[in-house]
Amino acid sequence: MTIETIMLIVGFLMILTGCYCLIRSYHMLKIIIGIEISMKAGTMFLIFAGYMNGHMGLAQAYVITAIVLEVVVAVVLAGVTIGLYHKYGNMDIRNLTQLKG
Protein backbone atom coordinates (compact mmCIF):
# COMPACT_ATOMS: atom_id res chain seq x y z
CA MET A 1 0.00 0.00 0.00
CA THR A 2 1.48 3.34 -1.08
CA ILE A 3 1.57 6.55 0.90
CA GLU A 4 -1.06 8.04 -1.44
CA THR A 5 -3.51 5.25 -0.60
CA ILE A 6 -2.88 5.70 3.11
CA MET A 7 -3.54 9.45 2.81
CA LEU A 8 -6.83 8.64 1.08
CA ILE A 9 -7.85 6.29 3.91
CA VAL A 10 -6.82 8.77 6.63
CA GLY A 11 -8.82 11.55 4.91
CA PHE A 12 -11.86 9.30 4.66
CA LEU A 13 -11.58 8.41 8.36
CA MET A 14 -11.25 12.10 9.27
CA ILE A 15 -14.46 12.91 7.37
CA LEU A 16 -16.15 10.01 9.16
CA THR A 17 -14.94 11.33 12.55
CA GLY A 18 -16.19 14.84 11.79
CA CYS A 19 -19.58 13.61 10.57
CA TYR A 20 -19.98 11.35 13.62
CA CYS A 21 -19.31 14.36 15.86
CA LEU A 22 -21.84 16.44 13.91
CA ILE A 23 -24.51 13.76 14.28
CA ARG A 24 -23.97 12.70 17.89
CA SER A 25 -22.96 15.81 19.81
CA TYR A 26 -25.32 18.37 21.35
CA HIS A 27 -22.56 20.82 22.34
CA MET A 28 -22.36 23.67 19.82
CA LEU A 29 -18.56 24.06 20.14
CA LYS A 30 -18.11 20.30 19.65
CA ILE A 31 -20.16 20.59 16.47
CA ILE A 32 -17.86 23.37 15.22
CA ILE A 33 -14.92 21.06 15.98
CA GLY A 34 -16.60 18.36 13.86
CA ILE A 35 -16.99 20.79 10.96
CA GLU A 36 -13.34 21.86 11.32
CA ILE A 37 -12.15 18.23 11.22
CA SER A 38 -14.15 17.52 8.05
CA MET A 39 -12.80 20.69 6.42
CA LYS A 40 -9.26 19.71 7.37
CA ALA A 41 -9.77 16.46 5.48
CA GLY A 42 -10.96 18.52 2.50
CA THR A 43 -7.83 20.70 2.56
CA MET A 44 -5.68 17.59 2.83
CA PHE A 45 -7.40 16.12 -0.25
CA LEU A 46 -6.78 19.37 -2.19
CA ILE A 47 -3.05 19.26 -1.40
CA PHE A 48 -3.05 15.55 -2.21
CA ALA A 49 -4.64 16.27 -5.62
CA GLY A 50 -2.04 18.98 -6.32
CA TYR A 51 0.74 16.58 -5.35
CA MET A 52 -0.62 13.86 -7.65
CA ASN A 53 -1.13 16.14 -10.67
CA GLY A 54 1.95 18.27 -10.21
CA HIS A 55 0.01 21.53 -9.84
CA MET A 56 0.99 22.36 -6.30
CA GLY A 57 0.84 26.14 -6.84
CA LEU A 58 -2.82 26.02 -7.87
CA ALA A 59 -3.66 23.60 -5.06
CA GLN A 60 -2.07 25.93 -2.52
CA ALA A 61 -4.13 28.87 -3.82
CA TYR A 62 -7.31 26.80 -3.33
CA VAL A 63 -6.20 25.65 0.12
CA ILE A 64 -5.56 29.20 1.29
CA THR A 65 -9.09 30.15 0.17
CA ALA A 66 -10.45 27.09 2.01
CA ILE A 67 -8.54 28.04 5.18
CA VAL A 68 -9.95 31.59 5.09
CA LEU A 69 -13.48 30.22 4.69
CA GLU A 70 -12.82 27.72 7.51
CA VAL A 71 -11.89 30.57 9.85
CA VAL A 72 -14.90 32.67 8.83
CA VAL A 73 -17.22 29.70 9.47
CA ALA A 74 -15.59 29.11 12.88
CA VAL A 75 -15.88 32.79 13.84
CA VAL A 76 -19.54 33.11 12.81
CA LEU A 77 -20.51 29.86 14.55
CA ALA A 78 -18.62 30.94 17.69
CA GLY A 79 -20.69 34.16 17.59
CA VAL A 80 -23.89 32.07 17.31
CA THR A 81 -22.68 29.95 20.25
CA ILE A 82 -22.08 33.01 22.42
CA GLY A 83 -25.55 34.32 21.52
CA LEU A 84 -27.03 30.93 22.43
CA TYR A 85 -25.22 30.98 25.78
CA HIS A 86 -26.42 34.49 26.59
CA LYS A 87 -30.02 33.52 25.81
CA TYR A 88 -30.28 30.05 27.38
CA GLY A 89 -27.31 29.77 29.76
CA ASN A 90 -25.79 26.78 27.97
CA MET A 91 -24.44 25.82 24.56
CA ASP A 92 -26.92 23.04 23.85
CA ILE A 93 -27.89 22.83 20.17
CA ARG A 94 -31.38 21.54 21.11
CA ASN A 95 -32.25 25.06 22.33
CA LEU A 96 -32.12 26.27 18.73
CA THR A 97 -35.39 24.45 18.05
CA GLN A 98 -37.15 26.85 20.44
CA LEU A 99 -36.39 29.86 18.26
CA LYS A 100 -39.39 31.40 16.57
CA GLY A 101 -39.03 33.85 13.71
Add this chain to the structure above:
Amino acid sequence: METIIYISLAFLLSFCIMAVMSRSILKSAIYLAAASAALGVVMFLLGAKWASVFEVSVCSGLVTVIFISAISLSNMKIEDVHKLYDDKKRMAYLPYVLLFGGFTMITFVLTKDINLTVVAQSTMEDFQNIFWNTRMADILGQITAILIGGIAVIVLLKEGAK
Protein backbone atom coordinates in the same frame (compact mmCIF):
# COMPACT_ATOMS: atom_id res chain seq x y z
CA MET B 1 10.70 11.72 4.43
CA GLU B 2 7.97 9.11 4.02
CA THR B 3 8.42 7.95 7.61
CA ILE B 4 7.74 11.47 8.90
CA ILE B 5 4.61 11.67 6.72
CA TYR B 6 3.37 8.33 8.11
CA ILE B 7 4.00 9.49 11.70
CA SER B 8 2.30 12.86 11.03
CA LEU B 9 -0.73 11.15 9.48
CA ALA B 10 -0.98 8.87 12.53
CA PHE B 11 -0.80 11.89 14.85
CA LEU B 12 -3.33 13.77 12.69
CA LEU B 13 -5.93 11.01 12.89
CA SER B 14 -5.26 10.36 16.60
CA PHE B 15 -5.64 14.02 17.54
CA CYS B 16 -8.87 14.29 15.52
CA ILE B 17 -10.32 11.26 17.35
CA MET B 18 -9.17 12.61 20.72
CA ALA B 19 -10.71 16.02 19.91
CA VAL B 20 -14.07 14.38 19.29
CA MET B 21 -13.95 11.90 22.18
CA SER B 22 -12.61 14.21 24.88
CA ARG B 23 -15.15 15.19 27.54
CA SER B 24 -13.48 18.55 28.18
CA ILE B 25 -14.17 21.09 25.43
CA LEU B 26 -10.93 22.95 26.25
CA LYS B 27 -8.92 19.77 25.68
CA SER B 28 -10.85 19.23 22.44
CA ALA B 29 -9.79 22.68 21.20
CA ILE B 30 -6.15 21.93 22.08
CA TYR B 31 -6.28 18.54 20.32
CA LEU B 32 -7.73 20.29 17.25
CA ALA B 33 -4.80 22.72 17.27
CA ALA B 34 -2.39 19.78 17.48
CA ALA B 35 -4.18 18.12 14.55
CA SER B 36 -3.74 21.33 12.52
CA ALA B 37 -0.03 21.35 13.34
CA ALA B 38 0.28 17.71 12.19
CA LEU B 39 -1.56 18.56 8.96
CA GLY B 40 0.82 21.49 8.47
CA VAL B 41 3.78 19.10 8.70
CA VAL B 42 2.17 16.79 6.09
CA MET B 43 1.56 19.75 3.75
CA PHE B 44 5.12 21.01 4.16
CA LEU B 45 6.60 17.60 3.38
CA LEU B 46 4.42 17.28 0.26
CA GLY B 47 5.81 20.60 -1.01
CA ALA B 48 2.96 22.98 -0.13
CA LYS B 49 5.03 25.40 1.93
CA TRP B 50 2.73 28.43 1.80
CA ALA B 51 -0.35 26.41 2.63
CA SER B 52 1.44 24.78 5.58
CA VAL B 53 2.37 28.21 6.98
CA PHE B 54 -1.29 29.31 6.73
CA GLU B 55 -2.51 26.05 8.27
CA VAL B 56 -0.22 26.29 11.28
CA SER B 57 -0.62 30.03 11.90
CA VAL B 58 -4.33 30.44 11.16
CA CYS B 59 -5.96 27.07 11.94
CA SER B 60 -3.64 26.08 14.77
CA GLY B 61 -3.39 29.59 16.23
CA LEU B 62 -6.33 31.85 15.43
CA VAL B 63 -9.09 29.22 15.50
CA THR B 64 -7.85 27.91 18.88
CA VAL B 65 -7.92 31.46 20.27
CA ILE B 66 -11.52 31.85 19.02
CA PHE B 67 -12.52 28.55 20.66
CA ILE B 68 -10.86 29.39 23.97
CA SER B 69 -12.50 32.84 23.95
CA ALA B 70 -15.91 31.20 23.48
CA ILE B 71 -15.16 28.59 26.19
CA SER B 72 -14.03 31.26 28.66
CA LEU B 73 -17.50 32.88 28.50
CA SER B 74 -19.13 29.73 29.84
CA ASN B 75 -19.19 29.33 33.63
CA MET B 76 -21.15 26.09 33.97
CA LYS B 77 -20.00 23.53 36.52
CA ILE B 78 -18.15 20.62 34.94
CA GLU B 79 -20.61 18.09 36.45
CA ASP B 80 -23.53 19.95 34.88
CA VAL B 81 -21.75 20.01 31.50
CA HIS B 82 -21.18 16.24 31.63
CA LYS B 83 -24.79 15.65 32.70
CA LEU B 84 -26.27 17.94 30.02
CA TYR B 85 -24.30 16.77 26.99
CA ASP B 86 -23.47 13.19 28.05
CA ASP B 87 -20.55 13.11 25.59
CA LYS B 88 -18.90 10.05 27.15
CA LYS B 89 -21.88 7.88 26.31
CA ARG B 90 -22.72 9.52 22.99
CA MET B 91 -19.16 9.35 21.60
CA ALA B 92 -18.46 5.80 22.81
CA TYR B 93 -19.26 4.18 19.45
CA LEU B 94 -16.76 6.27 17.44
CA PRO B 95 -13.90 3.69 17.60
CA TYR B 96 -16.25 0.98 16.26
CA VAL B 97 -17.49 3.28 13.46
CA LEU B 98 -13.88 4.09 12.52
CA LEU B 99 -12.83 0.43 12.64
CA PHE B 100 -15.74 -0.47 10.38
CA GLY B 101 -15.05 2.48 8.03
CA GLY B 102 -11.31 1.74 7.90
CA PHE B 103 -11.89 -1.96 7.28
CA THR B 104 -14.41 -1.18 4.51
CA MET B 105 -12.07 1.34 2.88
CA ILE B 106 -9.04 -1.01 3.00
CA THR B 107 -11.13 -3.87 1.58
CA PHE B 108 -12.41 -1.57 -1.18
CA VAL B 109 -8.88 -0.41 -2.05
CA LEU B 110 -7.48 -3.96 -2.09
CA THR B 111 -10.34 -5.62 -4.00
CA LYS B 112 -10.69 -2.89 -6.63
CA ASP B 113 -6.89 -2.82 -6.98
CA ILE B 114 -6.74 0.94 -6.66
CA ASN B 115 -3.15 1.96 -7.16
CA LEU B 116 -2.68 5.69 -6.79
CA THR B 117 0.50 6.97 -8.34
CA VAL B 118 1.88 10.43 -8.97
CA VAL B 119 1.09 11.22 -12.62
CA ALA B 120 3.31 14.30 -12.91
CA GLN B 121 6.16 15.63 -10.87
CA SER B 122 5.46 18.92 -9.17
CA THR B 123 6.37 21.73 -11.53
CA MET B 124 8.15 24.85 -10.38
CA GLU B 125 5.00 26.93 -10.69
CA ASP B 126 5.28 30.40 -9.31
CA PHE B 127 2.79 30.37 -6.44
CA GLN B 128 2.70 34.16 -6.14
CA ASN B 129 1.92 34.50 -9.85
CA ILE B 130 -0.94 31.99 -9.64
CA PHE B 131 -2.31 33.47 -6.44
CA TRP B 132 -2.25 37.12 -7.51
CA ASN B 133 -2.98 36.81 -11.25
CA THR B 134 -4.73 33.52 -12.11
CA ARG B 135 -6.86 33.31 -8.94
CA MET B 136 -7.57 37.02 -8.48
CA ALA B 137 -11.31 36.31 -8.05
CA ASP B 138 -10.47 34.07 -5.08
CA ILE B 139 -8.73 36.94 -3.31
CA LEU B 140 -11.76 39.18 -3.81
CA GLY B 141 -13.96 36.35 -2.48
CA GLN B 142 -11.71 35.95 0.56
CA ILE B 143 -11.84 39.67 1.35
CA THR B 144 -15.64 39.62 1.03
CA ALA B 145 -15.90 36.53 3.27
CA ILE B 146 -13.70 38.13 5.95
CA LEU B 147 -15.78 41.33 5.88
CA ILE B 148 -19.04 39.36 6.11
CA GLY B 149 -17.59 37.31 8.99
CA GLY B 150 -16.58 40.47 10.86
CA ILE B 151 -19.98 42.11 10.37
CA ALA B 152 -21.79 38.90 11.37
CA VAL B 153 -19.84 38.66 14.63
CA ILE B 154 -20.57 42.30 15.47
CA VAL B 155 -24.29 41.79 14.83
CA LEU B 156 -24.43 38.49 16.77
CA LEU B 157 -22.56 39.83 19.79
CA LYS B 158 -24.67 42.99 19.82
CA GLU B 159 -27.82 40.88 19.88
CA GLY B 160 -26.33 38.62 22.56
CA ALA B 161 -25.59 41.61 24.81
CA LYS B 162 -29.30 42.50 24.98
